[in-house]
Amino acid sequence: MSLESTLTPRARARVETIEQIKQIARHHLAVEGPNLSLRAVARDLGVVSSAVYRYFASRDELLTALIVDAYTSMADAIEQAEKQVPRRDLAGRWFALGRSARQWALHNQHEYALLYGSPVPGYAAPQDTIEPANRPVLLAMAILREGVERRAIDPPRDRLPKPVRADFERIASIDGFTGVPPGVMARAFTAWAQLFGTISFELFGRFTNAITDYDAYFEHQLKVTARHLGLSR
Amino acid sequence: MSLESTLTPRARARVETIEQIKQIARHHLAVEGPNLSLRAVARDLGVVSSAVYRYFASRDELLTALIVDAYTSMADAIEQAEKQVPRRDLAGRWFALGRSARQWALHNQHEYALLYGSPVPGYAAPQDTIEPANRPVLLAMAILREGVERRAIDPPRDRLPKPVRADFERIASIDGFTGVPPGVMARAFTAWAQLFGTISFELFGRFTNAITDYDAYFEHQLKVTARHLGLSR
DNA sequence: CGCGGTCTGAGAGCAGTGCTCTCGGACGAG
DNA sequence: CTCGTCCGAGAGCACTGCTCTCAGACCGCG
Numbered sequence: 001m002s003l004e005s006t007l008t009p010r011a012r013a014r015v016e017t018i019e020q021i022k023q024i025a026r027h028h029l030a031v032e033g034p035n036l037s038l039r040a041v042a043r044d045l046g047v048v049s050s051a052v053y054r055y056f057a058s059r060d061e062l063l064t065a066l067i068v069d070a071y072t073s074m075a076d077a078i079e080q081a082e083k084q085v086p087r088r089d090l091a092g093r094w095f096a097l098g099r100s101a102r103q104w105a106l107h108n109q110h111e112y113a114l115l116y117g118s119p120v121p122g123y124a125a126p127q128d129t130i131e132p133a134n135r136p137v138l139l140a141m142a143i144l145r146e147g148v149e150r151r152a153i154d155p156p157r158d159r160l161p162k163p164v165r166a167d168f169e170r171i172a173s174i175d176g177f178t179g180v181p182p183g184v185m186a187r188a189f190t191a192w193a194q195l196f197g198t199i200s201f202e203l204f205g206r207f208t209n210a211i212t213d214y215d216a217y218f219e220h221q222l223k224v225t226a227r228h229l230g231l232s233r
Numbered sequence: 234m235s236l237e238s239t240l241t242p243r244a245r246a247r248v249e250t251i252e253q254i255k256q257i258a259r260h261h262l263a264v265e266g267p268n269l270s271l272r273a274v275a276r277d278l279g280v281v282s283s284a285v286y287r288y289f290a291s292r293d294e295l296l297t298a299l300i301v302d303a304y305t306s307m308a309d310a311i312e313q314a315e316k317q318v319p320r321r322d323l324a325g326r327w328f329a330l331g332r333s334a335r336q337w338a339l340h341n342q343h344e345y346a347l348l349y350g351s352p353v354p355g356y357a358a359p360q361d362t363i364e365p366a367n368r369p370v371l372l373a374m375a376i377l378r379e380g381v382e383r384r385a386i387d388p389p390r391d392r393l394p395k396p397v398r399a400d401f402e403r404i405a406s407i408d409g410f411t412g413v414p415p416g417v418m419a420r421a422f423t424a425w426a427q428l429f430g431t432i433s434f435e436l437f438g439r440f441t442n443a444i445t446d447y448d449a450y451f452e453h454q455l456k457v458t459a460r461h462l463g464l465s466r
Numbered sequence: 467c468g469c470g471g472t473c474t475g476a477g478a479g480c481a482g483t484g485c486t487c488t489c490g491g492a493c494g495a496g
Numbered sequence: 497c498t499c500g501t502c503c504g505a506g507a508g509c510a511c512t513g514c515t516c517t518c519a520g521a522c523c524g525c526g
Contacts, residue, residue, distance in 0.1 A: 010494070010502070034351065039483065050486080051504050059484065117351025118267065119437055130442075163446035164453050171443055189443075190457060194423060197430020204352055209363075210404055210422075213396035220397050224423060243473070243522070272512065283515080284475045292513065473522075483512065493502075 018055050020045060025066055029110045036063065063120060068128050070111040075135035077104045082139060090147045091232040097139060098195055098222045105199050116200055137192070138176040144188055144229065145179040153230040155181040184229070191225035251288050253278060258299055262343045269296065296353060301361050303344040308368035310337045315372060323380045324465040330372060331428055331455045338432050349433055370425070371409040377421055377462065378412040386463040388414040417462070424458035 024044045029036055038059045042049040056062040081100035085092040105112040114120070115133070147153035160168070160182060168182040168189075180188070198221050201207050202214050211217045226232045257277045262269055271292045275282040289295040314333035318325040338345040347353070348366070380386035393401070393415060401415040401422075413421070431454050434440050435447050444450045459465045 008494075014502090037483070038485090048505055049484080050506080053485070054503060113351035116433075116437070116439075118346035161449045161453050163449040167444055167446065167450070186453070190427060190454065193430035193434055193454075194427040195430075197426035197428075197433065200349075200430065200433065201426050204349070206349075211400055213400065216394045216396040217400070220394050220419070221423065221426075241523075247473090270512070271514090281476055282513080283477080286514070287474060467526105469524105469526085471522105471524090473520105475520090476518085478515105478517085480515080481513095484510090486507105486509080488507085489505085491503090491505105494499105495501095496497100496499085 014055070021052060021055055021062070022065060022069060025062060026069075026111070029066070029114075030108070034110055034113060038062065060120070063114070064126060064129070066111070067114055068132060070108065070115055071129060071132035071135075073108070073111075074101070074104045074115070075132050078136045079139060082143075087146075090143055090150075090152055091226045093143050094140075094226050094229070094231050095222050097136065097143070098218070098225070101136065101195070102199050102202075102218055105203060109203055112199075112203060116196060117204070134176075140188060140192070141177050141180055141185075143231075144184050147229075147231060148179060148181060148184060153184060156183040156187065156230070158183045158186060160186055187229050191229060194225060195221060247288070254285060254288055254295070255298060255302060258295060259302075259344070262299070262347075263341070267343055267346060271295065293353070296347070297359060297362070299344070300347055301365060303341065303348055304362060304365035304368075306341070306344075307334070307337045307348070308365050311369050312372060315376075320379075323376055323383075323385055324459045326376050327373075327459050327462070327464050328455050330369065330376070331451075331458070334369065334428070335432050335435075335451055338436060342436055345432075345436060349429060350437070367409075373421060373425070374410050374413055374418075376464075377417050380462075380464060381412060381414060381417060386417060389416040389420065389463070391416045391419060393419055420462050424462060427458060428454060 021041060024041050025036060028041060028044070032040075036059065038052055038056075039049040041062075042052045045052070052062075056065065078097055078100045081096045082093050085096045087093075105116075144153065148155060164186065165182050168185045171177050172180055172182065172185065177185070198218060202211070202218070207214070207217075223232070254274060257274050258269060261274060261277070265273075269292065271285055271289075272282040274295075275285045278285070285295075289298065311330055311333045314329045315326050318329045320326075338349075377386065381388060397419065398415050401418045404410050405413055405415065405418065410418075431451060435444070435451070440447070440450075456465070
């Protein structure tokens with residue numbers, strides 16, 4: 001029934017090797033930092049470096065695979081956390097989203113840097129990354145859509161510059177973004193940049209000598225955004 | 234009178250060579266991307282690689298020098314722009330600060346990534362970087378302090394979590410941060426993360442397929458922050 | 467002016483990197 | 497059982513950061 005059982009032994013071994021390589025690479029990333037060495041990964045796998053090229057055409061391809069996995073892992077963690085909050089508690093769901101995003105970032109710092117830090121040199125985000133990268137955004141949109149539909153959120157009548165409003169109206173016609181009025185979406189985008197900006201600031205050391213209680217600070221940011229989005233008073 | 238004239242010819246040549254190396258390195262950074270190669274810099278300088286080590290003990294040291302320069306260059310640009318706005322126009326000064334920060338980032342993308350992207354592997358921010366890195370923050374604080382002193386800003390009585398308030402009160406005792414009430418500083422920190430989060434999102438491609446008019450979008454963000462800070466209606 | 471020390475560039479070399487290519491053996495589908 | 501596919505090993509290329517040695521150029525001081 002499982003996917004592996006339908007595969008030939010060779011193909012099975014192949015996906016297992018690929019998983020091992022990624023596993024080791026993730027470990028290196030976490031321990032050694034962002035300078036991932038394919039040769040070092042090969043050594044840890046007990047194999048000569050050229051063998052790894054049977055599974056990944058280049059170091060960039062391996063990195064891309066890690067990035068896709070990281071996006072997926074982060075999205076899984078966020079969705080999992082959000083799911084455990086009662087559906088009616090919109091603010092609670094927003095908090096869960098934000099908290100779990102930050103927690104994931106704290107526990108996977110170098111992977112977070114890969115996703116939200118400076119873009120990697122050779123690498124141009126392939127199609128495979130945009131879907132998992134968007135999942136948390138779509139989740140946020142779902143919360144806001146529900147809030148609007150349920151009249152819990154009173155859509156702000158903020159004056160938006162024409163081109164900005166146009167962008168948000170166009171976005172609202174994309175699958176998963178529907179039902180969120182421009183005013184709400186504008187505030188959501190702002191909140192998003194603010195929260196991930198805060199996470200990046202924390203992780204990249206921009207708050208050193210300033211903030212000491214990071215947990216409390218982020219919690220405060222969450223409250224501010226929730227209030228601004230109309231999810232709480 | 235000038236600094237160079239007081240130096241021996243050798244020392245003069247030395248500072249000139251250092252400047253040339255940094256110049257070439259900056260160019261490589263802009264053209265080739267973040268993978269700066271010391272050997273390539275040496276080649277462009279028409280010199281063998283080991284010669285460069287007479288001026289920079291390591292690649293990291295060269296990178297650090299570039300980072301310090303970049304912070305300084307950005308701070309210069311921001312201060313220059315802010316200075317040209319009439320002192321009484323607090324909102325205008327805030328806009329000038331934000332706009333020039335973004336413009337500098339757009340014109341020096343890889344250097345911006347060095348400053349605000351994922352931290353460089355081996356490198357731990359040395360003392361030399363924190364002063365120029367703080368200059369834009371201090372400028373923002375100066376604007377807000379003036380606003381409060383002049384009663385143009387009505388300090389919000391936001392309820393802040395105890396540890397957060399404590400942090401901001403402690404910060405307010407640091408030179409350059411005085412005279413900014415916790416409520417204002419909290420909002421300033423939020424605005425700061427939001428603005429630099431927005432700039433990073435734009436530069437790192439996180440807005441692709443969403444925002445099309447980046448200028449208008451950032452201008453909108455500036456308005457939102459200015460309003461939230463009490464600098465404008 | 468000339469001597470001695472300092473500074474600087476060249477060159478060779480080491481260990482590491484990404485990546486390519488060839489070869490031989492193992493595996494599995496027919 | 498055989499033939500084609502797959503896979504790992506090994507050698508090799510061009511590159512990297514960095515070290516060390518050597519020789520020459522420069523400059524300050526006597």
